[in-house]
Amino acid sequence: xxxxxxxxxxxxxxxxxxxxxxxxxxxxxxxxxxxxxxxxxxxxxxxxxxxxxxxxxxxxxxxxxxxxxxxxxxxxxxxxxxxxxxxxxxxxxxxxxxxxxxxxxxxxxxxxxxxxxxxxxxxxxxxxxxxxxxxxxxxxxxxxxxxxxxxxxxxxxxxxxxxxxxxxxxxxxxxxxxxxxxxxxxxxxxxxxxxxxxxxxxxxxxxxxxxxxxxxxxxxxxxxxxxxxxxxxxxxxxxxxxxxxxxxxxxxxxxxxxxxxxxxxxxxxxxxxxxxxxxxxxxxxxxxxxxxxxxxxxxxxxxxxxxxxxxxxxxxxxxxxxxxxxxxxxxxxxxxxxxxxxxxxxxxxxxxxxxxxxxxxxxxxxxxxxxxxxxxxxxxxxxxxxxxxxxxxxxxxxxxxxxxxxxxxxxxxxxxxxxxxxxxxxxxxxxxxxxxxxxxxxxxxxxxxxxxxxxxxxxxxxxxxxxxxxxxxxxxxxxxxxxxxxxxxxxxxxxxxxxxxxxxxxxxxxxx
Numbered sequence: 001x002x003x004x005x006x007x008x009x010x011x012x013x014x015x016x017x018x019x020x021x022x023x024x025x026x027x028x029x030x031x032x033x034x035x036x037x038x039x040x041x042x043x044x045x046x047x048x049x050x051x052x053x054x055x056x057x058x059x060x061x062x063x064x065x066x067x068x069x070x071x072x073x074x075x076x077x078x079x080x081x082x083x084x085x086x087x088x089x090x091x092x093x094x095x096x097x098x099x100x101x102x103x104x105x106x107x108x109x110x111x112x113x114x115x116x117x118x119x120x121x122x123x124x125x126x127x128x129x130x131x132x133x134x135x136x137x138x139x140x141x142x143x144x145x146x147x148x149x150x151x152x153x154x155x156x157x158x159x160x161x162x163x164x165x166x167x168x169x170x171x172x173x174x175x176x177x178x179x180x181x182x183x184x185x186x187x188x189x190x191x192x193x194x195x196x197x198x199x200x201x202x203x204x205x206x207x208x209x210x211x212x213x214x215x216x217x218x219x220x221x222x223x224x225x226x227x228x229x230x231x232x233x234x235x236x237x238x239x240x241x242x243x244x245x246x247x248x249x250x251x252x253x254x255x256x257x258x259x260x261x262x263x264x265x266x267x268x269x270x271x272x273x274x275x276x277x278x279x280x281x282x283x284x285x286x287x288x289x290x291x292x293x294x295x296x297x298x299x300x301x302x303x304x305x306x307x308x309x310x311x312x313x314x315x316x317x318x319x320x321x322x323x324x325x326x327x328x329x330x331x332x333x334x335x336x337x338x339x340x341x342x343x344x345x346x347x348x349x350x351x352x353x354x355x356x357x358x359x360x361x362x363x364x365x366x367x368x369x370x371x372x373x374x375x376x377x378x379x380x381x382x383x384x385x386x387x388x389x390x391x392x393x394x395x396x397x398x399x400x401x402x403x404x405x406x407x408x409x410x411x412x413x414x415x416x417x418x419x420x421x422x423x424x425x426x427x428x429x430x431x432x433x434x435x436x437x438x439x440x441x442x443x444x445x446x447x448x449x450x451x452x453x454x455x456x457x458x459x460x461x462x463x464x465x466x467x468x469x470x471x472x473x474x475x476x477x478x479x480x481x482x483x484x485x486x487x488x489x490x491x492x493x494x495x496x497x498x499x500x501x502x503x504x505x506x507x508x509x510x511x512x
Contacts, residue, residue, distance in 0.1 A: 071222070135402075351377055424474045
């Protein structure tokens, strides 16, 4: 591979004539990851009954994927820069599709957990490659628009997945949520082979110690965050895994700063756009945790929606997100990433406050307005923050830069679910009267089941109001995270467009 320096104002990779077809492939590759994981949450009751899975089995089915996925992102990004982004993405797609097929045939919880682990490996190889390939095939003038399309498709997948999952389970069986991945993966692999050029970064020596430290540190960090509500801050399991996370991640940072061939270019964090975008995305994902964790339960357990109706309730969020993405890709591009990110985050915070105002007696109009405002803000803010972050990454390091972006967002999402989930659980328990049975204090589902079994309609009504109040507290905490993200974006990110920044002194690699 030949490395060439590019004049200051030359496009990153020229204008690839197939770039918009390639974007479709990248969107398909990302969509399969997003839909699968959100649809799985809808299928939990069905697969739990079919596989006779315990609560611990369900926890492992859900968490095994995210542990492996988050732990391997940085290593996978580095491998894609070294061995080829298309090659790594295709291998990841094959692993993900094959494991999805195995998952549909699982007869025990253990078999499904193993399949989910392999899916996590495949997902970790797919995700960094998609964004890094996008950067290499689109020039600076079209990159924002391409990122907005990619982000909009991801958001649509996220919002529509409960609808898709509910429909599949209603007409088929729980395995259908995994089986649907297979044709999408086959289409993506064929299209990638036919349309997509290969690209790599400049040759560097492998960094096995950095890879081991990053995997150990990130896996332990995500594990600690996931298990925090169960074991508490002072639990021995929490302290042990937290110590492993600190040792691994601190050791990783030290090693990457002293080794002559680092796996991850940590100097990227010296760039204000990269560091500002990273911190803003982390805090936004903390805020998003409340939405994905609490709202589906609120819609079904408090307002009495069916799973399919609860999924349809997210349509205003999807529409507003699309509008925000479209605005950011067209009119918003004139104002630069910082202005778009800050204004979008402010609107998103307002939407979060509206979500916090929902009660046990709210109607769909209030829910729709809150989701629409939240989605409009997020739809314009998130692509701008990602554009600023990735605009600071040289194309030669696009794979590992994309992996850093994904890792940051995964850590923020896990942290949000842990923190906001703990707030939701504790406030719900405190909201029930002292006379309530102990079993009813565990969750809104347990409370309603206890009320149905005993015929205690007063307990059911109290539980619904207690959950709505607890949800408000979690959304207000999320609002604080979103507001902090807006302040960081305002004072840390540069005012100019990231595309301009990317071209300054840029170095690119030839594609083959």
